[in-house]
Amino acid sequence: MELKMTTLPPPHGGALVNRIVTDPEVGKKIAAKADAVYDIKPTLYKDMPVRNVYREIMSICYGFFSPVEGSMTSAELESLLEKRRLLSGWVFPYPMLFDISEEDHKKLGVTSGDTLLLRLKGQPFAILDIEEVYEISPGEVATRTFGTPEHNPEVVKVPFDFKHPGFTIYSAFNPIILAGKYRIINEPKLRKPFDRFWYPPAKSREEFKKRGWTTVIAHQTRNVPHTGHEALLRNAAFIGDVKPCDGIVVNCIVGAKRIGDYPDEAIVEAHEMVNLAGYVSPNRHLVTLTLWDMRYGNPIESLLHGIIRQNMGISYHMFGRDHAALGPYYDMYAAQILWEKGIPSFGLDAPPYAVPQGLYMRPQNMAEFWYCPHCGEVTYSENCTHKDELQRYSGSFIRSLLAEGVFPPPVIMRREVYQVVVKWWKEFGYPFNNKRYLTEREKELEIDLAPMDIPKFK
Amino acid sequence: MNYLAVLLDAKRLSDIKGSPLEGKVTDMFGGAIKALIMEVPDEQTNKIIEGLPGARLDARFFIEEAPIAFKRALFEKIKTMKSIGKEVIDAVLADLPKIKELAAKESEALPVPDIDISEALGLQKKAA
Numbered sequence: 056m057e058l059k060m061t062t063l064p065p066p067h068g069g070a071l072v073n074r075i076v077t078d079p080e081v082g083k084k085i086a087a088k089a090d091a092v093y094d095i096k097p098t099l100y101k102d103m104p105v106r107n108v109y110r111e112i113m114s115i116c117y118g119f120f121s122p123v124e125g126s127m128t129s130a131e132l133e134s135l136l137e138k139r140r141l142l143s144g145w146v147f148p149y150p151m152l153f154d155i156s157e158e159d160h161k162k163l164g165v166t167s168g169d170t171l172l173l174r175l176k177g178q179p180f181a182i183l184d185i186e187e188v189y190e191i192s193p194g195e196v197a198t199r200t201f202g203t204p205e206h207n208p209e210v211v212k213v214p215f216d217f218k219h220p221g222f223t224i225y226s227a228f229n230p231i232i233l234a235g236k237y238r239i240i241n242e243p244k245l246r247k248p249f250d251r252f253w254y255p256p257a258k259s260r261e262e263f264k265k266r267g268w269t270t271v272i273a274h275q276t277r278n279v280p281h282t283g284h285e286a287l288l289r290n291a292a293f294i295g296d297v298k299p300c301d302g303i304v305v306n307c308i309v310g311a312k313r314i315g316d317y318p319d320e321a322i323v324e325a326h327e328m329v330n331l332a333g334y335v336s337p338n339r340h341l342v343t344l345t346l347w348d349m350r351y352g353n354p355i356e357s358l359l360h361g362i363i364r365q366n367m368g369i370s371y372h373m374f375g376r377d378h379a380a381l382g383p384y385y386d387m388y389a390a391q392i393l394w395e396k397g398i399p400s401f402g403l404d405a406p407p408y409a410v411p412q413g414l415y416m417r418p419q420n421m422a423e424f425w426y427c428p429h430c431g432e433v434t435y436s437e438n439c440t441h442k443d444e445l446q447r448y449s450g451s452f453i454r455s456l457l458a459e460g461v462f463p464p465p466v467i468m469r470r471e472v473y474q475v476v477v478k479w480w481k482e483f484g485y486p487f488n489n490k491r492y493l494t495e496r497e498k499e500l501e502i503d504l505a506p507m508d509i510p511k512f513k
Numbered sequence: 514m515n516y517l518a519v520l521l522d523a524k525r526l527s528d529i530k531g532s533p534l535e536g537k538v539t540d541m542f543g544g545a546i547k548a549l550i551m552e553v554p555d556e557q558t559n560k561i562i563e564g565l566p567g568a569r570l571d572a573r574f575f576i577e578e579a580p581i582a583f584k585r586a587l588f589e590k591i592k593t594m595k596s597i598g599k600e601v602i603d604a605v606l607a608d609l610p611k612i613k614e615l616a617a618k619e620s621e622a623l624p625v626p627d628i629d630i631s632e633a634l635g636l637q638k639k640a641a
Contacts (some may be wrong), residue, residue, distance in 0.1 A: 090624070321627025331636040444544045454544075458581050460626040463521040464545035474633035480593055484622040491621060 060269045060296045063260055063368035063413035068122025068145045071256050073367060075116055075239045082240035083507055084290040086179045089172035091163045092512040093155065093327060095180070097311075097497050100227045103219065103256070103490065105496035110310050110346035111151055112173070112181050116132065116239045125236035126153035129189045132232075136198060136199040137402045138402030139358070144412045148358035149350065150196060153237075160188070162392055171476075179241050179512075180503040186235040197225035201352055201384070205398040210354055210389035219382055220313060221350030235440070243502035249309065252323045254343040259304070268301035270417065271509050272371035275363035275379065275456075277308050277349060279317045279325040279476055281468050283448035285334060286424040286433040291373040292339075294419050301320060302458045303340050306360075309501060310348035313381075315454070316358065319496075320353040321479040332471040343367070347503060351381040357390035361407055361416040363397035373419045394418035401451045424448070426466055457486050515558045519588055519597075520546040532595045541590045551597045555607070564609050565616060580616030581623060 060352055092234035097104035112119050117250045122145055127135065131142045132150050135469055141147050154161070165171055173184040200212040202335055215222040245253045254262060263271060274288040292300045305326045317325075322343055330337040345363050356379035361451045386392065395418070397403040397410070407414045423436040427444040430439055439445065448467070456463050463473055480486045520540065521529070528546060529535055538547045553561070553576060561576055561583070562568050568579040586608060590601045605612070 328633060328636065331640050425543055431543070455577070458623060459520055459584055460624065461520045461525075462626070462628065464542065466542055466545040471633045471636065474628070474630035476628050477628055478633065480623075481625050486623065487622075490619050505571060
């Protein structure tokens with residue numbers, strides 16, 4: 056019996072997708088041959104940006120979402136919504152679609168076989184080789200993506216509505232879908248501070264090899280870490296092979312978020328501070344990011360997280376209660392149910408690692424960490440029996456502490472981590488996302504593009 | 514009866530040191546967080562909830578999510594009046610128009626805590 060893991064897991068689908076044209080001259084030539092040009096627009100709901108398809112294009116072309124290579128065809132969309140499978144048979148959770156309005160479609164006049172140049176921030180960014188043009192009913196896609204209590208009774212508790220950000224995103228899609236593969240033809244530069252956390256799968260795998268890591272565990276986050284998060288990632292990392300995991304990778308989801316969340320800049324730097332301040336050695340802890348507008352799809356989102364992180368070379372994934380969840384829609388343990396026994400109504404009659412063309416990712420389903428004054432430490436809920444004394448971590452309680460300017464005690468948040476929150480508070484004038492921040496961020500985005508002159512599309 | 518928790522950091526604790534308020538401090542998180550817990554009659558509760566956007570009564574009958582301007586004004590009155598009685602809340606409610614004005618600006622900006630962040634900046638610089 057071989058217990059030791061000597062290699063990183065294979066990419067989902069067998070090979071990493073890489074659809075980046077790195078030579079700007081080649082990119083220019085490709086762009087010049089396009090049939091039409093389209094300026095990417097954010098998806099809006101009540102005038103607020105809730106998604107930008109550019110983040111999907113980035114994550115697809117850099118291989119985070121391997122084996123997906125572009126915007127899905129109608130047949131692929133149907134396969135995905137019906138059984139969470141791509142046409143190739145590989146498991147995949149979410150529709151990836153390039154949507155435009157009927158008006159824009161008329162203006163562009165493109166059809167299958169055409170090449171569309173996609174511009175971002177006024178510069179050529181990517182190419183979409185159109186294979187099919189079709190129409191969707193956004194509301195139907197939204198409902199089928201997240202499920203209903205009738206069709207998915209194992210995990211869906213109440214019907215989704217517009218209070219749910221993911222449901223809102225898909226419902227706000229334009230009805231015309233241009234399906235086809237993307238190519239990024241103008242290689243972007245990540246803006247500060249995101250640049251130092253940019254580890255696309257090929258790069259993260261190189262980094263793991265350089266560090267000698269073969270057992271790596273992923274920590275999903277959209278939050279500034281409190282000591283409960285830190286306890287979770289440290290303890291979950293005791294899994295491994297013949298010793299605990301070599302590496303702990305914090306993968307921050309960066310994209311449009313809700314009002315009241317922490318700014319992404321504070322999230323990535325606050326996690327990094329956990330290792331800079333020595334609470335988890337930087338030799339063992341790596342902070343990274345993925346560009347994605349959170350759908351808050353709990354079990355469905357956990358499947359995407361598994362795929363992203365397996366593509367990055369990670370073998371284990373910690374899943375807690377209410378993983379990537381919001382509101383009462385899913386069972387609070389829905390992600391753990393998926394990873395323990397599967398969710399047949401979503402096409403997975405066994406856990407994702409036990410179905411054909413599933414994932415190599417091994418789940419580490421964790422219960423809860425709380426602070427127990429009796430134990431005098433942050434403790435695991437399955438160990439501590441002092442139920443009358445425990446103090447649960449609460450994000451809203453901590454946020455209200457911070458908003459009041461009350462210095463959070465070390466038992467809740469490391470002082471250096473709090474200093475990072477204050478650093479970005481100084482920058483944005485507010486400790487959490489507000490309308491102004493979200494609107495400004497959507498203009499700046501997370502990348503810069505070099506000027507690329509395409510006379511045909513001036 | 515409803516309640517309001519007024520959180521106390523080191524500065525606020527030092528502000529009430531030596532006053533009768535010191536004996537009324539309650540421990541949270543095993544003593545890591547200190548708070549003054551105020552009793553709020555229904556009539557005052559309604560005035561707070563109706564008068565301040567976002568304020569609500571939670572399942573523990575604590576008034577939560579009130580604007581920060583309200584919480585800061587509340588602590589200032591507690592400090593000057595050296596009390597956590599209902600008269601303190603009346604005094605704060607008397608300033609409600611001003612508090613509402615400040616609260617309206619809160620969605621755009623909140624005063625940055627006056628703390629030294631050089632330790633974190635130094636660690637970032639060293640790692641760069």
